[in-house]
Amino acid sequence: MFFGPPICPACGQIPQPFMMMGMMLPPGPMCLMCGSLLPAKQKAAAGAQGVKAKPKASTPPPTPPPPEPQPEYMFDTPWYWTKATDQIFIEITDSDMMKHFQQVMNDTCNSATLGHGRDQQLRGKSYKHLIVDKVERVQCPRLWNMYCAHRGNKVHNRPSTNLHVETDSKWMHSSELKTSVGEKYLWHGTKPDLVASIVEGGFDERYANLEGLYGAGVYFAEMCSKSDQYCTPDEKGRFVLILARVCLGLQYTTSEQRSGERMAPSGFDSLLGQQDKTKYREFVVYDGNQAYPEWIVWYRRK
Numbered sequence: 001m002f003f004g005p006p007i008c009p010a011c012g013q014i015p016q017p018f019m020m021m022g023m024m025l026p027p028g029p030m031c032l033m034c035g036s037l038l039p040a041k042q043k044a045a046a047g048a049q050g051v052k053a054k055p056k057a058s059t060p061p062p063t064p065p066p067p068e069p070q071p072e073y074m075f076d077t078p079w080y081w082t083k084a085t086d087q088i089f090i091e092i093t094d095s096d097m098m099k100h101f102q103q104v105m106n107d108t109c110n111s112a113t114l115g116h117g118r119d120q121q122l123r124g125k126s127y128k129h130l131i132v133d134k135v136e137r138v139q140c141p142r143l144w145n146m147y148c149a150h151r152g153n154k155v156h157n158r159p160s161t162n163l164h165v166e167t168d169s170k171w172m173h174s175s176e177l178k179t180s181v182g183e184k185y186l187w188h189g190t191k192p193d194l195v196a197s198i199v200e201g202g203f204d205e206r207y208a209n210l211e212g213l214y215g216a217g218v219y220f221a222e223m224c225s226k227s228d229q230y231c232t233p234d235e236k237g238r239f240v241l242i243l244a245r246v247c248l249g250l251q252y253t254t255s256e257q258r259s260g261e262r263m264a265p266s267g268f269d270s271l272l273g274q275q276d277k278t279k280y281r282e283f284v285v286y287d288g289n290q291a292y293p294e295w296i297v298w299y300r301r302k
Helices: 095-107 141-153 192-201 224-230
Strands: 018-020 023-025 089-091 130-138 183-189 218-221 239-247 251-254 270-273 282-285 291-301
Touching: 095 130, 095 291, 130 224, 141 239, 141 291, 183 224, 183 291, 192 239, 192 291, 218 224, 224 239, 239 282
Parallel strands: 251 270
Antiparallel strands: 018 023, 089 130, 130 291, 183 218, 183 239, 218 282, 239 291, 270 282
16 A cells, blocks of 8 residues: 655645755654654545545445335235236236227216316316326235225125126126126226325225215226316326226115215115216225225326
8 A cells, every 4th residue: 555755734734855964864753844743654645746545435325124025915816917026016018908998998988077077176178088198007915815805704795786887898807806796897086196005005984075975985986087087187297097996795876965974874885876867976885995906097188
């Protein structure tokens, strides 16, 4: 290792050599410039005589703890789910699948009502189409286990209401929906910043508005144009809908308002509300475990 000449800690000068008995000697233990004691050895200062000091080794940042492992699946997963992965969000890249989701949106969209309705969050902008931009599948073992346990234990003891919904399609039926418990795919509109919390903790009826038309439940629709009313854009101008598996079980049908209620009527698992034939049908569950947020559909308004 190279050491340069000592530098005086008091005056900052490099002491000059001096003559003794006709011989040129290096600087001694005392600075002849200011009289201060010099260190025995000192590394060359940066820039002194063109010598660069060796940089100090930086302390490496602490290693972050490994992510907590996902729990094991306790129930069979759909055949099309990706196997042996720790990813929760699986982006769909297959072009045929993307076309399918666009077709489902087209089939469940009443363009005449887009931008209107009592629940419309953004008003004043006209649009006629909802265009799929990105689709993600949610594979969350904890939520799936909770949903399947609820689907199998709570609802199966009663007969279900097996009604047709507009999201029914050949592909939907190939998704192994449990018709015996009234399992359907239904839309849920939300805000982009709430997607992560829904995927992490599921649908939570405790945050529902008690003054809602049918009480404090989790609301779904068969028509994406209805769910679109609740949506607001992200920083990229995209909106988001969740296409969820919903276990409807035995449904209570009503055209009456039920504000203030926190449970389905006694003996029923969910509620189907429609004020009149000109309005959208709304599907309400009062237990968030009756729904699984399987598909996250990002889209644009045109």
